[in-house]
Amino acid sequence: MSAALDRLLVILGEIADLQKSAALLEWDEQVYMPPGGAETHGQMVGTVRKLAHEMFVTDEVGRLLEQLATDDAGGDPDSDMARLVAVTARDYDKARRVPASFVAEQARILSASQQAWFQARATSSFATFQPHLERFIELKQRYISFFPPAAHPYDTLLDEFEPGTTTADVQAVFATLRPRQVALIRELAQRPQIDDTFLHVPYDEDALWAFSRTVVTAMGFDWTRGRQDRSAHPFATGIGSNDVRITSRHVPKEPLSLIFGSVHEAGHALYEQGIAPAFARHSLGAATSLGIHESQSRLWENLVGRSRPFWSHFYPALQQHFPAQLGGVPLDRFYRAINRVQPSLIRVEADEATYNLHVMLRVELEIALIEGRLQVRDLPEAWRAAMQDYLGLTPPDEATGVLQDIHWSIGAFGYFATYTLGNLISAQLWNAFGAAHPSRDTDMAAGDFSALLAWLRTTVHAPGRKYVPKEIVQRATGGGLDAEPYLRYLEEKYRAVYAG
Numbered sequence: 239m240s241a242a243l244d245r246l247l248v249i250l251g252e253i254a255d256l257q258k259s260a261a262l263l264e265w266d267e268q269v270y271m272p273p274g275g276a277e278t279h280g281q282m283v284g285t286v287r288k289l290a291h292e293m294f295v296t297d298e299v300g301r302l303l304e305q306l307a308t309d310d311a312g313g314d315p316d317s318d319m320a321r322l323v324a325v326t327a328r329d330y331d332k333a334r335r336v337p338a339s340f341v342a343e344q345a346r347i348l349s350a351s352q353q354a355w356f357q358a359r360a361t362s363s364f365a366t367f368q369p370h371l372e373r374f375i376e377l378k379q380r381y382i383s384f385f386p387p388a389a390h391p392y393d394t395l396l397d398e399f400e401p402g403t404t405t406a407d408v409q410a411v412f413a414t415l416r417p418r419q420v421a422l423i424r425e426l427a428q429r430p431q432i433d434d435t436f437l438h439v440p441y442d443e444d445a446l447w448a449f450s451r452t453v454v455t456a457m458g459f460d461w462t463r464g465r466q467d468r469s470a471h472p473f474a475t476g477i478g479s480n481d482v483r484i485t486s487r488h489v490p491k492e493p494l495s496l497i498f499g500s501v502h503e504a505g506h507a508l509y510e511q512g513i514a515p516a517f518a519r520h521s522l523g524a525a526t527s528l529g530i531h532e533s534q535s536r537l538w539e540n541l542v543g544r545s546r547p548f549w550s551h552f553y554p555a556l557q558q559h560f561p562a563q564l565g566g567v568p569l570d571r572f573y574r575a576i577n578r579v580q581p582s583l584i585r586v587e588a589d590e591a592t593y594n595l596h597v598m599l600r601v602e603l604e605i606a607l608i609e610g611r612l613q614v615r616d617l618p619e620a621w622r623a624a625m626q627d628y629l630g631l632t633p634p635d636e637a638t639g640v641l642q643d644i645h646w647s648i649g650a651f652g653y654f655a656t657y658t659l660g661n662l663i664s665a666q667l668w669n670a671f672g673a674a675h676p677s678r679d680t681d682m683a684a685g686d687f688s689a690l691l692a693w694l695r696t697t698v699h700a701p702g703r704k705y706v707p708k709e710i711v712q713r714a715t716g717g718g719l720d721a722e723p724y725l726r727y728l729e730e731k732y733r734a735v736y737a738g
């Protein structure tokens with residue numbers, strides 16, 4: 239190893255330690271911190287992240303990266319070290335382009351904007367939030383101006399969350415997805431609705447936690463390198479791949495929320511636990527994108543967790559935990575109930591069949607705002623029109639409409655698309671795994687997920703950031719991003735669920 243590489247690895251290792259410390263502090267904020275600690279914690283995280291940033295954007299790091307690129311010219315561009323240098327150079331270029339004064343201004347705007355959003359949502363008043371959103375749109379346009387012009391200005395925002403994926407890529411898959419998903423929802427609405435009343439009665443919370451733990455263990459979650467706690471909003475966080483933490487919550491009379499929430503977050507956690515140990519303290523040792531992350535949580539939650547083979551294995555155990563609620567409910571009735579489709583106003587409560595429509599609506603509005611085709615003041619009306627068009631619903635107020643998500647209040651533009659990309663990629667991976675493992679469904683019905691996890695480990699988890707999302711999909715499936723597998727999965731599954 240060259241002296242330049244040695245030195246770079248020392249610097250990146252220390253930066254990785256700081257980033258993990260910040261992640262641990264942020265976990266603590268959600269799980270154990272008393273409310274009074276919020277300000278102190280905010281300062282601590284701010285300082286740790288600032289130190290990490292300052293250690294990275296030095297001229298020395300720039301020189302090391304240049305030297306390593308020159309030294310390695312003509313070498314294998316796909317070697318771990320070549321990729322490490324390329325990914326680090328990409329991060330470095332991004333970090334240097336955005337002036338520190340801009341980052342500070344954005345942080346100030348963010349805190350005011352978030353407070354305004356909380357207040358606006360509580361009073362269902364878009365006018366309270368409107369000036370803050372307008373400032374954020376201006377800020378995002380300025381952010382875009384720091385980068386070389388892309389084919390579409392939104393590309394620069396998307397690249398933050400989904401490196402290498404463009405607005406044109408997203409618009410192409412959405413164009414395939416939108417009409418068929420809308421048609422499917424309309425078709426299902428003509429069928430008699432499924433009875434799921436037995437899923438909206440009290441269930442013992444401790445028994446739900448115990449059952450969820452059984453499922454998460456069966457998935458392959460390594461408890462010696464992870465833990466599960468309670469928090470108001472479920473999430474997963476990796477403090478390196480040897481300490482991966484998930485949280486869940488119990489919603490009274492909604493037993494599935496804890497079960498599927500745990501499975502979803504464990505799907506994220508398996509990804510983090512599976513990143514190659516050799517990458518632990520440098521730029522490749524993290525998830526490659528939010529879309530790939532979501533493909534893992536969605537694969538486990540929906541393709542596995544809402545499937546019939548999965549429940550043919552786990553349902554008897556669930557019935558034993560809850561004889562009063564489920565003793566008289568046969569498997570088929572349970573399976574149909576957990577797959578009930580009901581268009582609703584709120585994204586986070588949306589079922590698998592309607593979820594993408596919520597996401598597409600937001601992404602389309604974001605693109606229109608960034609292009610300047612849509613003015614912020616016209617956003618609530620544009621929202622209502624799209625909701626009516628896609629889901630046949632009109633929100634009665636702005637709290638359950640345009641103000642429902644936190645993302646815009648914290649300036650997270652370019653984020654929403656990753657939810658739908660995750661869904662699409664989950665089905666592509668599922669098909670690729672099934673083609674390589676014809677016993678996929680019988681294994682699942684035996685509660686055996688070892689082959690699935692091993693396949694995901696090599697295809698998706700271990701490479702970390704070595705490959706961008708498009709490369710992960712290409713290597714796993716032999717093709718590009720494609721909406722067709724997900725559409726076919728939805729259409730076949732839900733026509734069958736609603737035929738019974």
Ligand SMILES: [Zn+2]
Nearest residue numbers: 502506532535
């Ligand atoms: Zn997720």
